[in-house]
Each structure stands twice: as C-alpha cells, then as structure tokens.
Amino acid sequence: MSFVKFNDDNQIINFVRDHSDLFSCHSELAVEEISDGNLNYVYRVSDASGNSLIVKQAPPYIRIIGDDWPLTQDRIRIEQQSLQLTAQHCPQVVPEVYHYDSEHCVILMQDIGDHDNLRQLLIDRTELPLLAQQLGNYLAQMMFRSSSMAMESTAHKALVKTSQNPELCKISEEVYFWDPFCDHERNDVNPLLKDEAQSVWNNSELKCEVAKLKRRFMSDTEAMIHGDLHSGSVFATTDSCKIIDPEFSFCGPIGFDIGVLFANFLLNYAGQQNLPGDRCERMTYQGWLLQTLSDIWQQFSTHFASLMQTETLDPSLSEPGYQQWYLQQIWQDSLGYAGVEMTRRTIGIAHVADIMNIEDPELRADSERLSLQIANMLILQRNTLSTPKQLDDAINQLRT
Structure with missing residues (x-):
C-alpha cells in the first residue's frame, strides 16, 4: 500500500x-x-x-x-x-x-511541551542541578541493559538484527566522518574560517584517527544507542529530562552517544565565549558546563561499573581488570566521537544555534575556531586525556 x-x-x-x-x-x-x-x-x-x-x-x-x-x-x-x-x-x-x-x-x-529544549536552555545559561545525574543514569542503564553483558547472547544478536538501520547509519557515516574532513560540497564553512577548515582537510594524522572511530561506528554492536543524542534531542525542566527522536537508533559503540552529548555541551562552551551577555556570567557558565560534563561521566561510569560488577551474565566479562579497561575504552571513544561531532557542527552541513546565534561574523568565527581546537584535541589526545580533570585543564588552556 x-x-x-x-x-x-x-x-x-x-x-x-x-x-x-x-x-x-x-x-x-x-x-x-x-x-x-x-x-x-x-x-x-x-x-x-x-x-x-x-x-x-x-x-x-x-x-x-x-x-x-x-x-x-x-x-x-x-x-x-x-x-x-x-x-x-x-x-x-x-x-x-x-x-x-x-x-x-x-x-x-x-506531549512533553512542559519541558524546554536543552539547547535553548544552554544558550540561555540555565543551570539544571539534576541534569547530570539524570543523563548519566539513563546512559548507564540503557547501555548496560542492551549490551551482551546483560542480555543472553542470542537475545542480544536478535536485538542487533531488529535494530539494523542502514539508511540512517549511512547518513551518519557521511555527515560525521566524511564530509567535514574533506572539501565536500555539502559543507557550510564560514568564509572567515577557510584556513582552519583547510587545515582539518589536510591533516592526515587527524583523518587517520577519525577513520578508526568510523570503523568502530560501522562495525561495533555494543549496545542500543540513540544515534543522535545532541542537545536538541533532550528536553528538560529543573527536576526532569526527556529524550526524544531516536530514529537514528541502532546497536553501535557506547561511546558514540556519550560523545555526541559531550560535544553539545562543549559547542555551547565555545559559543558562550562570544554569545551576548555579561562576560563574567558567560565564563561562570562555561565552568558549569565543564563541571556538568564531568558529572555526567562520573554518574555514568559509577553506575555502569556497579552494573558490570553485580549483573554481568557472562563470567568471562566479570573480571575487574577487564571492566576497568572497558570503561577507559568507553571514555576514550566518547572523547573521539565528541571531537567528530564538534567538527561536523562547525564546518559540516549542520550547524548549531549555540554558535550561529552570534551575530558578529568575527566573533562567531572566534567561537568556531575554539570549537575546532577543542575538537582536534579530543580526537588526537583521546588516549592521553585519562580523566575529566585532565580534559577540563586542557580545554581551559585553549580558552586562554
């Protein structure tokens, strides 16, 4: 029909x-x-x-x-x-x-019309004291419960099969991992950022690391991920959050959702450098953004580790040393995917209001440069930035 x-x-x-x-x-x-x-x-x-x-x-x-x-x-x-x-x-x-x-x-x-879009809340510099706990718990529960640690092997493979989403995954493979890293006709680059974009396109080391991340995106079936967990897909109040639009969902690498979420906090961080308003207020909010990112990871990793220790079905995956290694792998993946998301939101086809709302082209370009600097660091240094504290210090150094 x-x-x-x-x-x-x-x-x-x-x-x-x-x-x-x-x-x-x-x-x-x-x-x-x-x-x-x-x-x-x-x-x-x-x-x-x-x-x-x-x-x-x-x-x-x-x-x-x-x-x-x-x-x-x-x-x-x-x-x-x-x-x-x-x-x-x-x-x-x-x-x-x-x-x-x-x-x-x-x-x-x-209808969740009583909640506000998180992207706009971040642009407006709204502090949400429960958000990190809510998002961290959601990520831990969903990633563990839909993984082979919590599901019997045949059940997990059945989920992988029924969640196959090849057409939308192909879109992601192109707009995340291909377009922004070459001079593609779909890219939308601020003319004031041409040199920085060209530097990304010519960076063989960077593109090699992106290729590694793309391989995991295309082949790893760790858990059922949202697939498009940017701040526009989250709605919040002071005591609640809702997540919508999981049409890009499939069984993929756990770090992808976490990384995309991290990136949208960091895109707002870059935007706050030049968005309207009092400079001290904007700097204070940048600190809140980094703290919230750290709190999301802390909540996720603590909850996820507890679930691994107490509810993993497969004894071969219950070794404490393996579980510690696995969490570190997720952290590194999250940083890498955050860098990819920031790059594609800065010089790719789909930009974000956190930066595009900056009316002055020069100031907007300044925030875009900061975004690309953070993105490059996340991709290239994801294996050496071992903790949120090291990440915060590295980002703050770029800002100064």
Whole structure:
C-alpha cells in the first residue's frame, strides 16, 4: 500500500480519535504543526481542557527536501522500538507511546511541551542541578541493559538484527566522518574560517584517527544507542529530562552517544565565549558546563561499573581488570566521537544555534575556531586525556 500523508487537520483528528482515548468524544480538537526537524511531520493535537498528544508521521523522503531525497520509513519502526526499550529500563526519560501504526508510519505519543529544549536552555545559561545525574543514569542503564553483558547472547544478536538501520547509519557515516574532513560540497564553512577548515582537510594524522572511530561506528554492536543524542534531542525542566527522536537508533559503540552529548555541551562552551551577555556570567557558565560534563561521566561510569560488577551474565566479562579497561575504552571513544561531532557542527552541513546565534561574523568565527581546537584535541589526545580533570585543564588552556 502506498504512503498517504495527512493532508488536513480533520484527517489527523480522526486518526487520533480512532487510536487514542485521551480526548472526550465531545471535545473540540485543534491541530498545530510543530515540525522543527529535517525528516518528519510532527503535530500537536489538543483540546480546550489542556489535554494534548503528539502525532509523528514519517514520509518516504526527507521532509524539508521532499521526493528528491527518498528515505526509508522503517525509521519510524526503529524509533518506536527504541522508545519502548527505553521505557522498559528508564521510563522517566522518554515520552509514553500511546499507539504505533506501521501502515500509516505514525506514532502517537505523550506531549512533553512542559519541558524546554536543552539547547535553548544552554544558550540561555540555565543551570539544571539534576541534569547530570539524570543523563548519566539513563546512559548507564540503557547501555548496560542492551549490551551482551546483560542480555543472553542470542537475545542480544536478535536485538542487533531488529535494530539494523542502514539508511540512517549511512547518513551518519557521511555527515560525521566524511564530509567535514574533506572539501565536500555539502559543507557550510564560514568564509572567515577557510584556513582552519583547510587545515582539518589536510591533516592526515587527524583523518587517520577519525577513520578508526568510523570503523568502530560501522562495525561495533555494543549496545542500543540513540544515534543522535545532541542537545536538541533532550528536553528538560529543573527536576526532569526527556529524550526524544531516536530514529537514528541502532546497536553501535557506547561511546558514540556519550560523545555526541559531550560535544553539545562543549559547542555551547565555545559559543558562550562570544554569545551576548555579561562576560563574567558567560565564563561562570562555561565552568558549569565543564563541571556538568564531568558529572555526567562520573554518574555514568559509577553506575555502569556497579552494573558490570553485580549483573554481568557472562563470567568471562566479570573480571575487574577487564571492566576497568572497558570503561577507559568507553571514555576514550566518547572523547573521539565528541571531537567528530564538534567538527561536523562547525564546518559540516549542520550547524548549531549555540554558535550561529552570534551575530558578529568575527566573533562567531572566534567561537568556531575554539570549537575546532577543542575538537582536534579530543580526537588526537583521546588516549592521553585519562580523566575529566585532565580534559577540563586542557580545554581551559585553549580558552586562554
């Protein structure tokens, strides 16, 4: 059956009434399109009493481009699977799924409009005291529970099979590991940053390290990862956080999600160098960002280590020396993938508001240079920066 997009509000409302009991049959419903990503159509359906839900529909193409760029609709199944798996282990951090319809490629889910987008919260210099604990626990639980340490071997291999996501992985392989490290036509480079971009493209040592990270991304099936865990995929309040849009999810290297998350804190760090506002306030917030990054790792590594020690099924993976080595490998991978994410967000196709909101081109270029400096350091020195403290010191040296 060919795909049928919702063409008007009545079609959406009828679908919601047929597949959800959230609204009274007598209530008048309103539809608002809130699509702000590149791939899908997203709508909020609400009534006058304050009840609401989200409708997400995946067309067989990239939404902002149309039929000229076809894209598998299986991504909506992957997203639903990832949300359901996360709900089993960390129900507090994902919106509840009310209904999944494979024929229409639609998910109905909880509206998290009472949370704010983390990227904007960081730009606004909002401190969130519980965020590091929440994100660190989520990462530890999900990475351990979906790995071969916690799952029987055949069950883990079945998860690897059902989570295969080749088309979206191919996009990531290109926009993370290929485009930003060569003079690719898709790149969007600030003209004031041409020399720095050229230096990246000519750096054989850097590209060799990126190739090593890409190999792990393409071949390692450690755990079910989100695959796109930037700050725009996290919504938060002072006491809660929610994670959305896991359509890039697949079984991949644990350090990738952690690294992408780290990178988005560091991209904001680079942006705070020149975003509007009091300089002392911006510097203080840069300190909070580095501390939060350190706290996320501390929370993750402590919780993950505890799970490894007490719940690993395979005795051969229970050796304390192995577990210590494994955590260090995840840390090093996380730094490397953070550097790749920062590079692609600075000279690749997809930039971030944390830096693009800087109106003055010279000041924006200054933050972009800092971003690239941090990125290069993370990729090239990931095996020698052994602790968050060493990372903080190295970053602070670049800033000065």
